[in-house]
Amino acid sequence: MAPPRLTPVQTVGPFFGPALVRRELEQMVVAETRGTRITITGQICDGDGADVPDAMIEVWQANAEGRYDHPEDHQEKLLDPNFHGFGRFGTDANGRFRIVTIEPGAAPGPRTTLQAPHLNLSIFARGLLNRVVTRIYFPGVPLNETDEALNAVPADRRATLIATRDPAGALDSYRFDIFLQGARETVFFDI
């Protein structure tokens, strides 16, 4: 029998909230989770700069040691039973989101180099026929210079992938806005 063929994707549409956005999925850390707490706030905007109030962000990240909670990650690093690396966040009426998590450690890259610490993001919304995939990196990290994914991006667009320290917030508070279109369009990845 012929092998089955890939199922095409379709937009998440406007009505996913009651099914997909659940409070317990927004909670990525508990009191016992190891690592430095960080808060990342931001806003999703469309090509006119208008808020996108009906989007959903999914986060996937390594733990504080740089290990993913997944059987394909065979590193010797410790697993944290109190951190699984997944979170799901709906944007609010103003297109805003707030991710409370821990600073991820550095995980290996596709070859031998270490990747810079980052969060992997899938963004879904009405008007997006497929998810868009991006990454949140952190400012002032030396590994950013050698990170393969960052270096695959034209230098003048790299800044769209690096969170900024939130001037209004505490030390471990970051800002990361996502522009689906426009002069500051965020870099999205084909994985």
Next chain:
Amino acid sequence: MEGDARYRREPIGTHPRLDSPAYASTAKRAPRHAPVRIGQSLSEITGPRPCESVAPGEADLTRWDGGAAMGERIIVAGCVLDEDGRGVPRTLIEIWQANAAGRYRHDNDRHDAPLDPHFSGVGRIMSEANGAYRFMTIKPGAYPWGNHHNAWRPQHIHLSVFGPAFATRLITQMYFPGDPLLALDPIFNSVPDAAARDRLVAAFDIELTEPGRALGYRFDIVLRGRAATPAVN
């Protein structure tokens, strides 16, 4: 390199183009730059495995808040597979849909059709060890939307599946055979390849049908398979 698993790139035409002008909401939301291709690292070949406990009742959408939902009961069942035909075990499947009258239980749905007090339109299940899943639900109604003059969405059920990796994440919509609205729907037709589009249409299946109770529709969900050899970036 950590782990040799790699996931195949999708054949051209299988997934919609993000900028599909017939679907008006893409105009301001679809990115203009082509995505930057990167190699698959541990970040992509691992992925979330939401491990919430899913109650058996969450796969039956026909009873909610103490009563029976209105409309035609249907069974939607199939397997989550990869492109090699292997079942994807223990992966979370989430669905949501309009009720029989074509109305979502959602604050932003202003369609002048009745809500059903006994239908939430939300269901979840974990796939079995062989990838099998089965929902009992109500056949959703078609409903109008503002995309263009006299626009109606064909009857559909939204499905969300994780699969084994960040790379395999998939959200899609399942349609019903013979729906005359399919030919007119810009979202369904955003999939360029006609054969790929047809894979979004469930098949009526008399074997799945429960006598005296519910018609059966088969819908297999096929996620990206592993590359035969590790892909060179």
